[in-house]
Amino acid sequence: MHRSGTSCLTGSLQEAGLHMGVIHTWNPHNLKGNRENQQIVDINDRVLAFAGAAWDKPPAADIDWPQGEMESARELFASYADLSPFGFKDPRTLLTLAGWRQLFPHLQYIGIFRHPLAVAQSLANRSGMPIDQGLELWYEYNRRLLRQYREAAFPLLSFDDEQSLFQNKLQQVLGAMGFDATRWQGEFFDENLRSAHRENEGVVPWKVRRLYRKLQRLAA
Template sequence: MSPSKAVVVLGMHRSGTSCLAGCLEEAGLYLGPVNTKAPHNARGNRENRAIMDLNDEVLRANGGAWDRPPAAVRWDESQRRRRDGIIAAYPTHDIWGFKEPRTLLTLEGWLEALPMPSCVGTFRHPTAVAESLLQRNKFAPEKAYALWLAYNRRLLAYWERFRFPIICFDWEPPQYAERLAKIAGKLGLADPPRGSSFFTSALRRHHGRMERELPAEVRALYETLWEIAS
């Protein structure tokens, strides 16, 4: 697989991106040097620090941050050179990829160097994300829902553009495993091991109370993503 065929895992923070990347890694996806243990994720967030730092820099340069998505994102030449150096460090003979939630905000710059990526998306119930962000970042529900909307609007827009597989972190393990196997096969990976060590109920501590009232736009987008994934 050439660099232009990288696998990019797309999804908001606290929405199952680590689980999806970890499961694909077990199926043979090369992620490079990634975090394997983190305070809020016992198995690590499976992120390449160089990619996270670059995404952070790009967002700051555009007047934003991961929790303050800028209206528009532009990359300068120095950021492009760093991006190209990161990509060059990955092997061209293996199936490789990366996961970093900020990529939903900076993806256009990555697409300049990876024009035909194999994207995979993940999403999660807005209330579950809000509960997780409350615990980790002390975000009020209103801020969490606004962030959920901003990220997942981008996820939907990229799905409409590329029509890639999307998986739901709210699904029960058998359904999740079945979809995961289909995704791995589509990417040219091995069958994920049964009883994956990465996908466990412990990784889904915040399940979301479906009966909690959601902003209309948030609920509508969740239902749209659910229909696409299902």
């Protein structure tokens, strides 16, 4: 889900040796950048638009990709063939994952989640999204994250962990995924860049709280 520590996680993977092509390294809402490859984001946006959906209007079911977007993705990744290991980050991928899995059936995943109210508050701070809409969006993204995890488990981190605990867990995950964890010094993480904290938990719907507890139990 957006605003859930995905940029911190991806920046840390990059520090450990992950290649990502040309990515965003700064924007007004994320001073270290969202670490997203705009060409991949554009593909996801076009796939969503083809289905009458968007990042903040998730489709009800898996999306069939237009053939043209499948070809665009193949051509883009062919240009990265010499970069290994190569990866990408875009929260929209949870909404378009069926096509990516068809293109690249051996994708390796790593997931991260954050308390729903902290995410909703961050979205409200960034773009004025109402809290209840942010909570529902959190639910739609993270139920897909949980579904994918249940199909085949992968490393799952909580961005709510205290900094040193988060970094210790991430270092273990990096080693388990085949990265040279000794190359990673944890320099990307900056506690001061967390843009929201959870308050007034009473506004969180029961289904959202239950999903958050499920993810907590599964996290590294």
